[in-house]
Amino acid sequence: MTEHNKKRVHWLLYPFWLIWRLVIWIIEATGRLIGAVLGLVLMIVGVVVSLTVVGAIVGIPLVIFGFMLLVRSLF
Secondary structure (H helix, E strand, C coil), rough: CCCCCCCCCCCHHHHHHHHHHHHHHHHHHHHHHHHHHHHHHHHHHHHHCCCCCCCCCHHHHHHHHHHHHHHHHHH
């Protein structure tokens, strides 16, 4: 049987801990947003590049990579 150990924050340090958690949440949300936008841009560029037969060699993997990045950012 494993015991779930929660780290307790001393009451004097609690406001600093809350600020730190807020900063971490903002950085995570910003990273997800940037990843989603970058994935969407890569998908659009991949579709535009793959309109030519020669560009399809680069465009199709670009669309796949953009889609994978977008899915990873959303979930």
